Amino acid sequence: MSCIRFNTPAQRAAMKRLAPPMLNAEEAAALHRSPEITETKLSRLRLLARHANPKIRESVASSLHAPDDLYAALAADPDEGVRACVAKNEATPCDVLRSLADDESERVRGWLAVNYFVPEDVMERLADDVSDTVRSLVRWKASLQTTS
Template sequence: MSCIRFNTPAQRAQLARMAPAMKTAEEIAAQHPAPPVTESKIRRIRLLAADANPRIRASAASSYHLPDDVAEALAADPDAEVRRWLARNETVSCDLLRRLAHDDEETVRAFVAVNFSAPADAMAELAEDDSETVRGLVAWKASLREPAGASV
């Protein structure tokens, strides 16, 4: 016996009529709001950011609810993985992304280059970066914003 089911055109039409209307991502998200950010959550993020394990600190750096003072401290973290996650975070300040755009670690600068919150002046500097990878990512990101059919 086959596990593949073959519906007739009439069955497919009946299924289509019975199916609920497809909802947009915004409608679905509105039905399932995220829990509110509480002081307790912020305290947990602060604890994670101070952990001895760099992977735990990296987890804190990725939080969209990261307090500014904690982000500032993590920007100077000795572990590049922590700074990489911070550079990916689209909620950190533009000033912090500008600083990370000058990080000694190429991959940190690369993640700033693909962060859509990175300010234009930081992107201009990264376009002149010593790293071919970073320059390539800046060019790739710029190509995403060009209108369809625009010539390069």
């Protein structure tokens, strides 16, 4: 016996007629709202930002709701992955992003180059970066803006 099921044209028409309407991104977001950011959650982020495991600190650096002082502290983290998460986070304050423009890690500067929330003066600095990869990412991002 086969496990493949073949629907008749009438069954397919009925399924199409009875299918629920598809939601767009805004409608789906309205139905599935994020939990409120409470003092308890902020305290938890502060605690996790000091965790020994860099992957845990990366999760805090990727948070859209961390306090500004945490982004600044994580931008100075000894782990390159943590700093890279700060560099690519759209919620990171501009001053913190500016501080990462001189990061020793090409990976961090590369993520900074593709972050759309990086100030123009930082992009100008990255356009003259010592790394070919970072400079090419700056050119790539600029090409996206001119074709849009």
